[in-house]
Amino acid sequence: MKILRTVRELREALAEPRAAGAAVGMVPTMGALHEGHLSLVRAARAENAVVVLSIFVNPTQFTEAADLAAYPRTEETDAALAASAGVDIVFAPDAAEMYPAGYATTVSVRGPITETLEGAGRGSAHFDGVATVVSKLLLAALPDAAYFGRKDAQQLLVVQRMVADLGIPTRIVPCPTLRDADGLALSSRNARLSGEDRARALAIPRALEAVSAAVLSGETGVAALRARAGEVLIASDLEVEYLAFVDPDTLEEVATAERPVLCAIAARAGAVRLIDNVLLGRDPERREED
Amino acid sequence: MKILRTVRELREALAEPRAAGAAVGMVPTMGALHEGHLSLVRAARAENAVVVLSIFVNPTQFTEAADLAAYPRTEETDAALAASAGVDIVFAPDAAEMYPAGYATTVSVRGPITETLEGAGRGSAHFDGVATVVSKLLLAALPDAAYFGRKDAQQLLVVQRMVADLGIPTRIVPCPTLRDADGLALSSRNARLSGEDRARALAIPRALEAVSAAVLSGETGVAALRARAGEVLIASDLEVEYLAFVDPDTLEEVATAERPVLCAIAARAGAVRLIDNVLLGRDPERREED
Numbered sequence: 001m002k003i004l005r006t007v008r009e010l011r012e013a014l015a016e017p018r019a020a021g022a023a024v025g026m027v028p029t030m031g032a033l034h035e036g037h038l039s040l041v042r043a044a045r046a047e048n049a050v051v052v053l054s055i056f057v058n059p060t061q062f063t064e065a066a067d068l069a070a071y072p073r074t075e076e077t078d079a080a081l082a083a084s085a086g087v088d089i090v091f092a093p094d095a096a097e098m099y100p101a102g103y104a105t106t107v108s109v110r111g112p113i114t115e116t117l118e119g120a121g122r123g124s125a126h127f128d129g130v131a132t133v134v135s136k137l138l139l140a141a142l143p144d145a146a147y148f149g150r151k152d153a154q155q156l157l158v159v160q161r162m163v164a165d166l167g168i169p170t171r172i173v174p175c176p177t178l179r180d181a182d183g184l185a186l187s188s189r190n191a192r193l194s195g196e197d198r199a200r201a202l203a204i205p206r207a208l209e210a211v212s213a214a215v216l217s218g219e220t221g222v223a224a225l226r227a228r229a230g231e232v233l234i235a236s237d238l239e240v241e242y243l244a245f246v247d248p249d250t251l252e253e254v255a256t257a258e259r260p261v262l263c264a265i266a267a268r269a270g271a272v273r274l275i276d277n278v279l280l281g282r283d284p285e286r287r288e289e290d
Numbered sequence: 291m292k293i294l295r296t297v298r299e300l301r302e303a304l305a306e307p308r309a310a311g312a313a314v315g316m317v318p319t320m321g322a323l324h325e326g327h328l329s330l331v332r333a334a335r336a337e338n339a340v341v342v343l344s345i346f347v348n349p350t351q352f353t354e355a356a357d358l359a360a361y362p363r364t365e366e367t368d369a370a371l372a373a374s375a376g377v378d379i380v381f382a383p384d385a386a387e388m389y390p391a392g393y394a395t396t397v398s399v400r401g402p403i404t405e406t407l408e409g410a411g412r413g414s415a416h417f418d419g420v421a422t423v424v425s426k427l428l429l430a431a432l433p434d435a436a437y438f439g440r441k442d443a444q445q446l447l448v449v450q451r452m453v454a455d456l457g458i459p460t461r462i463v464p465c466p467t468l469r470d471a472d473g474l475a476l477s478s479r480n481a482r483l484s485g486e487d488r489a490r491a492l493a494i495p496r497a498l499e500a501v502s503a504a505v506l507s508g509e510t511g512v513a514a515l516r517a518r519a520g521e522v523l524i525a526s527d528l529e530v531e532y533l534a535f536v537d538p539d540t541l542e543e544v545a546t547a548e549r550p551v552l553c554a555i556a557a558r559a560g561a562v563r564l565i566d567n568v569l570l571g572r573d574p575e576r577r578e579e580d
Contacts, residue, residue, distance in 0.1 A: 007457055104401045105421070105455035111394045131395070139457045165395035167297055167429045 001083040003090045007140045010091050022049035026143035028134060031055040032072040032188035033081045036178040040147040041085040043175050052141050053082050054091040061129030063122045072191055107131040109158050116251045117264055118154050121241050130155055131162045138170050146170050151177040151185050153262060153277045185276045197269035203236030204265050208278040211263050215280045220257045241266040248279055257281050291373040293380045297430045300381050312339035316433035321345040322362040322478035323371045326468040330437040331375040333465050342431050343372050344381040351419030353412045362481055397421040399448050406541045407554055408444050411531050420445055421452045428460050436460050441467040441475050443552060443567045475566045487559040493526030494555050498568040501553050505570045510547045531556040538569055547571050
């Protein structure tokens with residue numbers, strides 16, 4: 001497995017396999033790899049001759065300096081995990097490689113899909129940072145396919161929109177959220193949870209499970225579903241930022257779950273901000289064929 | 291010569307020559323082709339096995355509805371000219387192909403190179419429109435090289451910045467401004483000039499020539515150069531929007547022409563807004579190697 005630091009090296013490494021017709025799959029990450037990332041690698045591995053995993057803690061998508069400073073950086077462990085999962089190339093540029101002096105370009109996706117939920121909580125700069133860095137990473141590798149987790153449902157939607165709009169010739173492949181045995185969605189931020197905060201954070205997947213169960217038993221009123229999730233969250237003493245029931249494609253609020261609905265939660269457990277979501281009323285894997 | 295309307299058709303047409311190692315050159319235009327565009331085609335023809343010329347009057351870069359409505363559209367003549375100049379593929383999408391329903395993404399270049407001159411006069415939406423459409427056209431064809439005229443010096447700079455920043459794998463090739471025998475820079479807008487306005491418009495190249503001559507004879511003070519150009523322009527009765535002496539790389543105002551300076555003019559002759567520029571103090575062809 002190669003570890004490359006520059007776009008030039010990455011392109012040189014990909015030129016020969018690409019000329020020979022090899023499919024290239026890419027898994028963009030911010031490092032601090034966990035089983036969720038490795039499941040993306042396995043999905044990429046199954047479909048491509050060459051798998052590139054990028055590690056870049058992108059400063060422009062952080063809207064809080066403290067969050068950026070606290071974000072875990074574990075490159076040696078990451079490299080070992082990537083190698084064992086079958087990654088061929090780790091692309092780990094530094095900030096000066098991605099944003100050299102004089103850098104002046106931003107890719108922005110506008111409208112409800114960036115203004116609501118994370119966009120409302122973290123400001124428009126967050127998704128500008130995401131759209132810009134993902135466009136740069138995809139243009140650096142020009143992969144046939146890139147793999148993103150559904151835990152960051154809104155990020156996935158923003159990336160799909162940006163790639164379709166600009167016409168970046170990469171297929172975006174959504175992959176299921178992975179969870180620990182207790183239900184907590186895997187996230188690099190979980191490492192920063194105290195034992196107590198982690199126990200508290202379990203209210204997030206439990207609230208999502210409660211809502212899913214209610215929909216399966218025939219409840220379609222969002223007011224009733226919200227009350228059901230609210231009971232679980234309030235009992236937990238989490239600081240809930242949003243509990244949203246939205247159209248999974250437009251992220252606009254909905255009043256009923258007669259059609260598929262994305263239920264999304266953001267909450268703080270201690271100093272750690274966590275997000276999670278579930279797609280109600282449709283087999284989540286159906287979306288892969290969208 | 292093929293005329294293609296969709297990104298899919300364009301990619302299909304380029305797949306085979308590209309797989310065979312053929313270099314692809316692209317000339318993005320808004321149509322109403324003149325000798326200036328054809329000189330870009332010839333430059334592309336000399337360096338590439340396949341030449342694509344795009345024709346798209348991009349609505350998002352027009353900040354005046356009347357200017358968009360009045361912009362000449364002459365596709366049949368354009369196709370004949372393109373064919374005779376050796377174009378292989380004309381890519382002429384409609385607005386719905388470029389910006390389908392739900393389209394939400396903008397590419398923006400920020401800082402002095404978009405805020406001054408045309409950016410100040412036409413608003414930031416103009417260069418957002420330019421950067422976005424050029425990124426989409428380049429990503430549609432993924433050419434090895436794309437050819438832009440120096441008449442739109444600021445547009446060239448914005449495109450160079452955007453392509454470098456996002457890492458679009460295309461070489462941007464600047465090409466010299468072409469002029470009619472009377473000195474007027476070729477522009478699709480010239481067709482809309484009355485005879486009287488055209489005579490008046492000649493003050494623009496004459497002012498640029500006067501400044502160039504003054505620099506060649508040793509004048510380096512921008513105040514003196516501005517006065518020299520001003521004399522010519524004032525006599526013409528043109529409505530001058532700007533007469534600027536700026537750093538050719540940053541577009542920041544300069545006080546002396548001891549180092550290379552871009553002298554740029556925008557002025558209205560009747561209803562037609564014209565721009566032109568000259569690089570002072572350096573062989574303009576030197577910049578090709580930047």
